[in-house]
Amino acid sequence: MKDVAARAGVGLKTVSRVVNGEPGVTAETESRVRSAIDALGFRRNDSARILRKGRTASIGLVLEDLADPFYSPLSRAVEDRARANASLLFTGSSAEVPEREQELVLALCARRVDGLVIIPAGDDHRYLEPELAAGVAVVFVDRPAGHIDADTVLTDNAGGSRDAVAHLIAHGHRRIGFIGDQVGIHTADERVRGYRQAMEAAGLPIAAGWVSMGPTTPERVRVEMARMLGGSEPVTAFFMGNNRVTVTAVRVLADCPRPAALIGFDDFELADLLRPGVTVVAQDPIRLGRTAADLLFRRLDGADEPPRRVELPARLITRGSGEIAPTVV
C-alpha cells in the first residue's frame, strides 16, 4: 500500500478508501490509484475477496486414489455436474489414510469451497461438525459417513455380491474363494458379507482359507490365489472384491493349467474383449457421482430436508469367466 500511495502521489488513507470502495475520493484520484495498483502488478487476491462474500462457486471432491480407474468416471461425473452449476471442482486424494482425508477436507473448507463430495477413508467425521454448522454442504459417496448425519450415495454392495456368488453356485461351484480389500473399508466388508450370505443361503460351508482380506497388491493376490488353488480342497471359482484384484486374477488364470471360474466386483475397460470375457458385478460410477453432485447442489440451492441415503443397485454382467463349470468336484 505504501508503494501504491507513493506512486499515485496520495496518502495511505486514500489508497485504503479506493481499495475498500469507500466514499470521499474523486474519480481522478481513484483512477490514479488504480493505475498505480496495476502498474505495480498487484494480483487480485481472492483470499481477501472470499472473506467478504458468501459463496465461492467452487466445490471439493476428496477421493481415495487418483490412480484407481473406478474413480475416474465418478470424478468426471461430479465435474460435469459442477460445470453445469457454474462451479469449479478441486479434487484431492486421501490414499486411504483417515488423517489425510481430514487434512484435505479441512484445507478445502479453509479455502472456502461451498460444498464437498467425500469418498471417506476414515469412519469418524465429527471433525466436520463446525464446517456443517457454518453452512458447508457435504455429501458422502461410495462409503457412509461415520458419527454424523449427511447425504449419502452408496451401491448395494452386499446385494451385488450375493448375486455373483449365487451365480457361481448355480453353475455347480461349491468351493469358492473370496479375495477382498482390507477389513474396515465399508465396501470390502459389505462384499464379504454378501459372499457369506450367499454361501449360507445355499447351505455351503466356508473353509477358513477361502476368505482373504488385505491390501490389493498384485503380490498378495498372487500368493493368496496360489494357496487357494492348491492343497486338498482347492477352490474351483473366485469372487473378487474389486477391480484391482480382478485384473491380477485375470493374469494369474491366464497362466493356470486348470481353468477356474471368475467373477469380479466392478467392471473394467476391455473386460469384454478378453478370452474368456470377464463376468462382473458392475456398479454405475457415473450415476454414483452424478447423484452425489446433484444432492450437493440441491443443498447449495437451499434444500432444507433431513439427510438422504440413496442406494443404487449393482448389476451382474455375464461374459464367460463366471460361467465356467467346476473342473474338480
Add this chain to the structure above:
Amino acid sequence: MKDVAARAGVGLKTVSRVVNGEPGVTAETESRVRSAIDALGFRRNDSARILRKGRTASIGLVLEDLADPFYSPLSRAVEDRARANASLLFTGSSAEVPEREQELVLALCARRVDGLVIIPAGDDHRYLEPELAAGVAVVFVDRPAGHIDADTVLTDNAGGSRDAVAHLIAHGHRRIGFIGDQVGIHTADERVRGYRQAMEAAGLPIAAGWVSMGPTTPERVRVEMARMLGGSEPVTAFFMGNNRVTVTAVRVLADCPRPAALIGFDDFELADLLRPGVTVVAQDPIRLGRTAADLLFRRLDGADEPPRRVELPARLITRGSGEIAPTVV
C-alpha cells in the same frame, strides 16, 4: 466478533487484540475470549491466515481430463511427490478448454497454492505473468507453455511415432493409416509429424485419406477405420495417436474379417492379455509426473536458474498386433 465479545463479557477491542495476538490482555481474559470463540463454533479461517503468511504447503495440478487413464499414474506421481514434500495437492481438469484452464489456474493461485503443474489446454499462457512475478512456481508437463518461459517436461512424441511407423514398414506395410486427436493439440501434432517423417524416410507416399485428426470418440474412430479399410487402396496397418483411439481400434479389429496390424501411442492396462497383444509406443506417465513435481519443488526450494526443458523417450513394446504382416499388398 460482537457475539464473542458479548459471550466473553469484554469489549470488541479486546476480542480484536486476542485474535490478532496484540499485547494488553491478561491471560485470564484471553482464555475467556478463546473459550467464547470455541463455544460459538467459529472456524479456523485459512483465508485470513494465508494473507499473513508466505507459503501454504499446497500445490495445484491442472490436467486435461480426469477420466483419461493416461493421466491417472501421472497425477498419482505428482501427488506422491507433493506428499513427500509435505504439501497438499489440489487437482482440477480443463476438459481441453483453454478458458477453463485459465479459470482453474487463476482460481488455484487466488487460493494461494505455492506452485502449479499444468497440462495445458491453451497455447497462450501470458495470463500467468503476474502470478510468476509474484513468486508462484509453474511447471508444464505433457505439452509446452505458450508465449512464456517455464520449466517443461515432455515426451519425445515425434521420435516415438517415427519408431512405431518404421516398425510397421519393416514388417512389410506400405499403406498405413493414422487416426489422432485434434489438430492444435501439441501431442497430436507431434505424433502425426513423426508418422509423416517415417513414411517420407521410407520413400512412401501418403494418400489423402490415410490421416484423420479430430475428436477421439468411438463413433468417429469407427467411421474413419471403416473408410480406411475399404475402397481401392485399403490400409493394411494402423498407427493410432492415443490410447482412447487404440482401445476403439482393438474393438473394431476384433470384428474385422481381414486382420490389420495395429500400434497405439500410449500403453494401457491389459494390452498384453488381449489376443493378439497390442503393440504400443509407451510413454512413462509416472516419470513425467515425478520429473515435473521435482522441478516444481526445486523452484520452491529456491532454485534460481533458467527454465529447463526435459524430454523423456518413448519406448516401443512389441506384443503381436504390430507384427502382423500385410494381407493385401
